[in-house]
Amino acid sequence: MIILAGIFLAAMILMTCLNIFSRLFWSPVKGTYELMGYFGAMVTALALGYTQLKKAHIAVDVLVGQFSQKTQLILQGFNCLVCMVFFSIAGWQINKLARTLWQTGEVTETLRIIYYPFTYGVALGCCLLALVLLIEFLKLIFASKGAH
Numbered sequence: 001m002i003i004l005a006g007i008f009l010a011a012m013i014l015m016t017c018l019n020i021f022s023r024l025f026w027s028p029v030k031g032t033y034e035l036m037g038y039f040g041a042m043v044t045a046l047a048l049g050y051t052q053l054k055k056a057h058i059a060v061d062v063l064v065g066q067f068s069q070k071t072q073l074i075l076q077g078f079n080c081l082v083c084m085v086f087f088s089i090a091g092w093q094i095n096k097l098a099r100t101l102w103q104t105g106e107v108t109e110t111l112r113i114i115y116y117p118f119t120y121g122v123a124l125g126c127c128l129l130a131l132v133l134l135i136e137f138l139k140l141i142f143a144s145k146g147a148h
Helices: 002-025 032-053 069-104 116-147
Strands: none
Touching: 002 032, 032 116, 069 116
């Protein structure tokens, strides 16, 4: 998924450069604003799980760092569980929205591009993050059982 996110990011960069260049000599590229929004959503959603695996999300642990190791593990497990539930529900609801967009044939205003593939992509990103969080939660449980 991170490679696909990178492709969307590269497309955003190329589109921005093309739009800047075309503004100098002609008129801006039609639909750039529209595509940047959808591609940005794809970059973000598809990179969520990978970023969690690499522990690259922003974390402020000034307070938690003062707790005992056991308390930190409990809080980490609770955080994984709550976030997993949240992103599972988000993925499920976004998937429902994508299905509705598919059934209604909704398209973008300027370029008339169908919405639902982008919406399914965001739902997939949320579900993959929930899966990564589930795996981390299970690792925490089994690691704590092995320590006893």
